[in-house]
Amino acid sequence: MPDEAGSNSKLLIPGYQITELIGRGGMASVYLAIQESLGREVALKVMAPQFTGDENFTNRFVKEGRIIARLSHPHIVTIYDIGFKEGHYYMAMEYIGGGTVKEQLAQGMSLDDCLVVIQQIGSALGYAHQHDFIHRDVKPANILKRYPGAYVLSDFGIAKGSNVAGATHMEATATGVAMGTPHFMSPEQASGKGVTNRSDIYSLGVVLYEMLTGEKPYNGPDPFSVALKHLNDPVPTLPEQFAEVQPVLDRMMAKNPDERYATAEEMVQEIGMLRMRLMANSQDTMTAPVPSMTPGGSTIPTMPFGPNGPRTGPVPIKPQKSGSKTGLIIGALVLLGALAGGGYWWYSQQGQTPVTPREPIASINPPKSEPEPQPAKTDEKPANTETKPPVSTQPEEPPAPTPPALSAETQGRIQRLLEIGDLHLSIDRLTEYPGSDAYYAYTTVLSLDSDNAKAKQGLQRIANRYVELAQEQMDAGERDFAAELVERGLGVVPTDAELKRLRKQLSGPR
Numbered sequence: 001m002p003d004e005a006g007s008n009s010k011l012l013i014p015g016y017q018i019t020e021l022i023g024r025g026g027m028a029s030v031y032l033a034i035q036e037s038l039g040r041e042v043a044l045k046v047m048a049p050q051f052t053g054d055e056n057f058t059n060r061f062v063k064e065g066r067i068i069a070r071l072s073h074p075h076i077v078t079i080y081d082i083g084f085k086e087g088h089y090y091m092a093m094e095y096i097g098g099g100t101v102k103e104q105l106a107q108g109m110s111l112d113d114c115l116v117v118i119q120q121i122g123s124a125l126g127y128a129h130q131h132d133f134i135h136r137d138v139k140p141a142n143i144l145k146r147y148p149g150a151y152v153l154s155d156f157g158i159a160k161g162s163n164v165a166g167a168t169h170m171e172a173t174a175t176g177v178a179m180g181t182p183h184f185m186s187p188e189q190a191s192g193k194g195v196t197n198r199s200d201i202y203s204l205g206v207v208l209y210e211m212l213t214g215e216k217p218y219n220g221p222d223p224f225s226v227a228l229k230h231l232n233d234p235v236p237t238l239p240e241q242f243a244e245v246q247p248v249l250d251r252m253m254a255k256n257p258d259e260r261y262a263t264a265e266e267m268v269q270e271i272g273m274l275r276m277r278l279m280a281n282s283q284d285t286m287t288a289p290v291p292s293m294t295p296g297g298s299t300i301p302t303m304p305f306g307p308n309g310p311r312t313g314p315v316p317i318k319p320q321k322s323g324s325k326t327g328l329i330i331g332a333l334v335l336l337g338a339l340a341g342g343g344y345w346w347y348s349q350q351g352q353t354p355v356t357p358r359e360p361i362a363s364i365n366p367p368k369s370e371p372e373p374q375p376a377k378t379d380e381k382p383a384n385t386e387t388k389p390p391v392s393t394q395p396e397e398p399p400a401p402t403p404p405a406l407s408a409e410t411q412g413r414i415q416r417l418l419e420i421g422d423l424h425l426s427i428d429r430l431t432e433y434p435g436s437d438a439y440y441a442y443t444t445v446l447s448l449d450s451d452n453a454k455a456k457q458g459l460q461r462i463a464n465r466y467v468e469l470a471q472e473q474m475d476a477g478e479r480d481f482a483a484e485l486v487e488r489g490l491g492v493v494p495t496d497a498e499l500k501r502l503r504k505q506l507s508g509p510r
Helices: 003-009 055-070 101-105 111-130 197-213 223-232 240-252 264-281 324-352 382-387 408-426 438-448 453-475 479-492 497-507
Strands: 016-024 028-035 040-047 079-085 088-094 143-147 150-153 297-300 315-317
Touching: 016 040, 040 055, 055 079, 055 088, 101 143, 101 197, 111 150, 111 197, 111 240, 111 264, 197 240, 197 264, 240 264, 408 438, 408 453, 438 453, 453 479, 453 497, 479 497
Parallel strands: none
Antiparallel strands: 016 028, 028 040, 040 088, 079 088, 143 150, 297 315
């Protein structure tokens, strides 16, 4: 055991058996420990003794625990307990043993690995922002690897709450004081101005740049000089092999917050599209994952379900009495794999284009009933044209304008997207693959045809499936994960009565 962990024998937190020191920062140390009541490994974060009498630091520590406790998301670290015992403030969190992205940078990361990190952490930030929390310290050291391909956001110690009814804002800084890590600060953070969700998007852009290049975008001899570069220097150019990522980076790291992505969800969606495009263009570096198939049942890449497995791992599908379901899954995976090679991206990319067509508006939305002008006839009496003016055929109150008919091309695109959405739904690829799941397919259809009944039904079917999955987890005793599934379903159909019933049931006594 390292020398710095020698104090373990002196550190006693009732209810926890501390085994080793696994991390140390200026404010707290993190230990691997056993939670004795449940016999599980946890990461036990203990505030440094010199800060226990400092109200600002203790408030910040407690605030972090309360924020994380309110955020139940597969890519946000889970907290189990927080308290003050034997003179120590402590926080027990899930133990994630895969290290940090900062450590992974030294080993090198593929382009797709980098984009997966941004997608997943972007999803976590979007969820936090929806709950009115801004992280303010997004950096590689605060992104943990649960296992290859699954990443988790941690350390909400300086997160800021906003617009939360009844929230207590226990800020560790005064107005005008920059908070965060200088190399990853947004320009508005560096200048001590107010931060928004777009500040986190900027910081995540800095993370993307460092993952791709191995370097920080801005460097200087001191934090002040680095802050000035964030304020004034242009967004750096990526190496040529990453040219297709440059537009995304430019928007994430725009100096003006208004020029960044409006939401993390918008950014995640665009990165999903980028990944599909790269898959289509380069089979060597961007290949879709191949699910494993086992004789005892089918395993497909989707959301977490196993009681002991990783929260973002595959879903075990129970063997069917007939081969029809298995055959459907295999066929769907084969087709989706082919679509991932180019077709799906093309259809989805088309759905991302603005709804407004390229042709002039007049060409698709002509006046309602005016006939095309006809050549004048010499034998036609002027009185005839005067007695039947075009306006006389119109009602006094013109009807509400009808939406222009969808072109044959758009209708074909919608049909293909509906088929893709149904395929995703058939293998429980519901909402966990931004840019490549049932939710994305159906919502893309609605962006093209807002009244499409089949797409609306598809969203309801996703919600219904979440009801089934949540009920299965409740029956298995996995109430926490069942609650998470319920929230995912409500994210698709917020008014679903059955999901609301389950939420109420899960919030009651165990």
